[in-house]
Amino acid sequence: MDGRGREMINFLPLIYEDELLFSVISRYKQICGMESKRALEMDLFKIYKRMGRKSVLFPQYLDTFVSNLPPTSKLSIKEIITNHTMYPFYTAMLSEQKSQSVFIAMEKGYGKCIENMVGMAGSKVKSTNYLRYCPKCYKEDLEEIGESYWRRLPQVPGALYCPTHKVLYKDSNVVITDCRNDFYCVDEDTCNTEVMMDTNPNQFMLLNLRYMENVSYLFKQHVIKKDLTFIINFYIDRLRERGLASKGGKIYIERLIEAFLSYYPSDYLELMQSVVDIEKEANWLRLFVRNNNKNRSPLRHLLFLQFLGITVEELYSTKSTTGKQTILLKRTPLFDVEERRKQWLMIIEKNPGVSRSQLKQIGKGLHTWIYVNDREWYEEVTPRTRERKQKAEIIDWEKRDEGCLEFAKSAVERILNAEGKPIRITPSTIRREIGVSRWFNHAKLLKTRQYISDVTEDIESYRVRKIVWAIEEMIKQGEKLTVYKIQLKAGFGGGNKGIKDIIIKTIM
Structure with missing residues (x-):
């Protein structure tokens, strides 16, 4: 006592x-x-x-x-x-x-x-x-x-x-x-x-061991806390250095998503519970870099730091950040008004018969200054020449739809028959397989859009397909079938109870 x-x-x-x-x-x-x-x-x-x-x-x-x-x-x-x-x-x-x-x-x-x-x-x-x-x-x-x-x-x-x-x-x-x-x-x-x-793949282990280095640092070092605003500003500064944000701090979100998905394989992001669905405007990566007070998982902070090539130690050792800023440019006139007028008249004289838009391209900068600051004189001296518009090519949308439909069907067949772990069939994976951009979603491609909608896999169907693939591969290799081994083979990790239930239903 x-x-x-x-x-x-x-x-x-x-x-x-x-x-x-x-x-x-x-x-x-x-x-x-x-x-x-x-x-x-x-x-x-x-x-x-x-x-x-x-x-x-x-x-x-x-x-x-x-x-x-x-x-x-x-x-x-x-x-x-x-x-x-x-x-x-x-x-x-x-x-x-x-x-x-x-x-x-x-x-x-x-x-x-x-x-x-x-x-x-x-x-x-x-x-x-x-x-x-x-x-x-x-x-x-x-x-x-x-x-x-x-x-x-x-x-x-x-x-x-x-x-x-x-x-x-x-x-x-x-x-x-x-x-x-x-x-x-x-x-x-x-x-x-x-x-x-x-x-x-060996790449997954290398990526995860780097992740674990940052995790270990958090456990071993008693860091001085940074508030969320500081952290977001830190991210903006690093993105600016990589050309993924403007000087003012505006994030080029499409470039960022593309670079992030080039760095991390989609199957690895699934294991890390951080799949980026590019079809959704509000995917987690878009929301992650916004300056708001919503909680963000430490896992995703560490994923983002690793993508930037920065250790968590560098974040905590940084004393100050810039983040978003207003860029004020002081313009000093190179010439007086008369000098500018002379140059503009010379451009008009050397390029007879061209349109105003063509003159604008020839005299870039000079045209903008005169148009904004000497508008009345500009209208007096600058000729108007009407450009003859070329007749737009008439598109046979029905014919194009048939061709795109064949492309889509072939792409789906290649995805389904590809070697290795199954790839989820979505509009984006179909486009990537074909090598086209979002124009493939044009509203007039009726049959193509309907086909893509019909074959797009929901997440549960995709998981079942991966599980079936894993079972077939393990049988081919003579491996013992257990729920845990199937889960790992399919790439889900070992702790997801929902996946375990699906596996049990599949093998029964």
Whole structure:
């Protein structure tokens, strides 16, 4: 007991680097031989009522937990939150004020889901459904320290590969999203040492390992927070340097989307829960670079920084930004009015019979100045010559429609018969296969538009086709069919419950 007669716990297991507090408590429970989850919570937190939702990622009531540790313990609330929870990742792109609110909620107890505070609830980027692990890390831990533990790094959305062993992370049997779940250790009941076969292109691993470098930095460095306005202005400055924004900071959004999709393969973006649908005006990338107060997933911030060729360290070390700015140009006249008039008359004299629009092209700059500042004189001296308009070619839209329809059918056939992982059939992929631009969507191409509409795959149909392809490929190669292996082969990662349900229905 302490001086006030309150019982304390006698010990706490040695805490490993990057270990989740959930993992520490799980090992404590195992060492003590406790069967009751309720008794465990009472022992550690001294809370006589239900604790409400318990989060694996964002534990609460940490002030009570720390005060209940042995007097010799040097473990602080700050150390727990910054080194043994997901706080550093999910608050990395939040302001200092919002981050502090999350910190206090974990310290004092919020009574509600902290995931809502960090923007996870409304985000399209979801956390994993199961605690994840690296099978090689697990095996090495058993050999070197006799036990293993739940690390933070595999729980990050978009974490596909272990940076140490360069193998795919795996789902354990421990559900991460169930607040009623018990505390489970990393052992033979929840994990195994089998390394999953990696069917992704090598490029995916290289892209993801760079992503993981930035994630690791966020966990290891206690960064000084930047507010969202600063971050968006930082992006604009970097886009300006790459020619993807004007001097004033206006973003050339179509160029940006094209460059982004050239950098990231679409299948990789699907694994990262960040597909950019160019058919939608409000796709996430368009909204991402707008200066508004909406939460953005840290995953997408890191994707965008990686696309720009910038580390997260460079963002946080930047002291000031410019962002959008008004460009004021001071114009100094090179000639007086008389001199300009002489030059304009010379152009007219040397180019008899040409139209005003042609004179404008010949005397670029000079024409603009005279037209704006000496309009009356311009009208007096500049001849009017009517250009004879060429008769526009009459298009036989019915004939063109038939030809385009054949192009579209051939393109769809090539897409369906292409080797490798299936490609989703959409208006954009059909156009890319043919090598044409948006004119292919012309309203007068009735049959073509109708055909494209008929063959366009919704996302569920496309997923089923990828799953069927994966099953057929695995059968050809003599691989054992499991839901998890099929999911990886099809390129969905291992934590999507909806995909698992589709696979089960397909193979039954």
